[in-house]
Amino acid sequence: MTTASSASGTTAIEVAGLTRRFRVRSRGFARKEVTAVDGLTLTVGAGESVGYIGANGAGKSTTIKMLAGILVPSAGTVRTCGLEPVRQRRELARRLGVVFGQRSQLWWDLPLAESYRILAAVHSLSPQRERERTAELVERLELGEFLATPVRQLSLGQRMRGEVAAALLHSPALLVLDEPTIGLDVLSKQRLREFLLAERAAHGTTLLLTTHDMGDVSRLCERVLLVDRGRLAYDGSLAGLSKTVGARRVLVVDLAAPAPDLLGVPHAEHLGSEGGGLRQRLAFDDAATTAAAVLSAVSERVEVRDLSVEEPDVEDVVRRIYAAGGR
Amino acid sequence: MRLSPGPQRRGPEQDLPRGAASTWLRVHGRLLASGFRRGAAYRGAALGGLVANVTFGFLKVSVLTAAVAAGGGELGGYDEAAIIAYAWLSQALLGSVNLFGRTDLADRIKDGSVAVDLLRPLDVQTATTAQEVGRALFQLLPRGLPIIVLGVLVGGMRLPTDPATLALGLLSALLAVLLSFLLVYLVAATGFWTVETRGVQVLYMIVSGFLAGLFVPVTLFPQWLYALALATPFPSLLQVPIDVISGRVDGAAALGVVGVQVAWVAAVFAVGHLMTRAGRRRLEVQGG
Secondary structure, X not given: OOXXXXXXXXXXXXXXEEEEEEEEEOOOOOEEEEEEEEXXXXXXXXXXXXXXXXXXXXXXXXXXXXXXXXXXXXXXXXXXXXXXXXOOHHHHXXXXXXXXXXXXXXXXXXXXXXXXXXXXXXXXXXXXXXXXXXXXXXXXXXXXXXXXXXXXHOOHHXXXXXXXXXXXXXXXOEEEEEOOOOOOOHHHHHHHHHHHHHHHHHHOOEEEEEOOEHHHHHHHOOEEEEEEOOEEEEEEOHHHHHHHHOOOEEEEEEEOOOOOOOOXXXXXXXXXXXXXXXXXXXXXXXXOOOHXXXXXXXXXXXXXXXXXXXXXXXXXXXXXXXXXXXX | OOOOOOHHHOOOOOOOOOOOHHHHHHHHHHHHHHHXXXXXXXXXXXXXXXXXXXXXXXXXXXXXXHHHHHOOOOEOOEOHHHHHHHHHHHHHHHOOOOOOOOOHHHHHHHHOXXXXXXXXXXXXXXXXXXXXXXXXXHOHHHHHHHHHHHHHHOOOOOOOOOHHHHHHHHHHHHHHHHHHHHHHHHHHHOHHHHOOOHHHHHHHHHHHHHHHOOOOOHHHOOHHHHHHHHOOOHHHHOHHHHHHHHOOOOHHHHHHHHHHHHHHHHHHHHHHHHHHHXXXXXXXXXXX
């Protein structure tokens, strides 16, 4: 379906011994060398959907910049879509789409639609292909309402949808998303995730995403790579990761009246109570039960007025890996 | 530029021949147009620029005509009419010829947004220059043309009416705009090594304006300074287009100075190309 991936075999990303060192100023004129990525070796097959997670400063963005040919590695080899990123940057740019959550690739002062016109020319899309692909993305990402609005006037949620469309306009074989849901509200996150699932189903796009939101990973990714201090600390399924570290979700319930601690709910652990028992927090493991089952067990005992579910975040997972002596 | 061969290099979604000159022109044409529209997005700023350019235009005219009068009605080959034309034309070009050294690219290298530029199948130098030139060309409408009209109607400026002279003058002005953005690209590209380029920008601003003839015509410089100026591309930014538009230099001499402009465009482009290739490997993209 995607010619770029079939032309380069079945491997989207191939990295061996990848290392990047930076020299940073420490005190005065003294310079210190920092290793951001340290001997990373990994392979991502075409069509895979991979979450690349780690704490701040773990080396995620540095890796992505080397994958895209923006940054020259200090050591090791990279092949992205079968190409050498730095030497074949422009050829790679035709097969790769990247969304940096913190940077815009849209033309700030111009109406959103104008960015797509420029990018279509940049990627040498034929007029027919430009019309079809733009129409498809505008419809599926619901951009129609603000196509004529200058990018600087868009809300964050609108702009992120616009960014994703910009990265996908040339139908890349590999889509890299660096913190795509940062700062988005729950509804915007949900819409973006649904779109990405549909896009993968329709075009077989390979997906690599970095995030701090385990919700992104659990809904979008079949495989998780956990990087810590520049090294690969875990490579496997999310379920396996949760099992290793016991990352649990937390159900927070607000009750109609203060109640004693909700102990003994099946597969759930009472973490604590606030307001004399008005608000209670219960941790549960997705593998053993569901939020609905925990809630119904709680509802049998007390009257619930409000609730929310807290997702485990990446920092939490990383912390637990070390607490468990995972490496 | 080579035509790309074969279906392997061309996906079904990219059915325009990629290496072809026509595709290159289409991309850069659209980038130029996008720059033009970006310029149009800030009409208030353009109006502010016009007011400033006109104000300094009147100052410049009064100072330079006084100098000509003190010189007995002639100064270094300029009579009163010629110096008035010089003053107004230099002000008209000032909105489009970059003598300030500031560019978006310098900021983008500093804050790391240049990463996004490198994600595109484009040459950073040509893509950046096309957009900046587009933005500068827009400035001819709210700033360049009104000042010329004002100079003629109120300022007592006379321009040649011969279409060939005016056409060559327009070409020379466009070359000056292009050359200025190829030069400020070099300023920004030093950021690949140093990240912060403000020092180089200030140096460029001081040197380029002076040697381009922003304050007084280069031809009025003392001999040694005149020779020094001619060894730089800067006179091609103002002195040359003004001479050609006003008809002070015409015929074969005009073709000659425009030829010098073309040579500077080629040379500065080549330097920028080499700097981009070397600098890209030095780039350390800042921030997340």
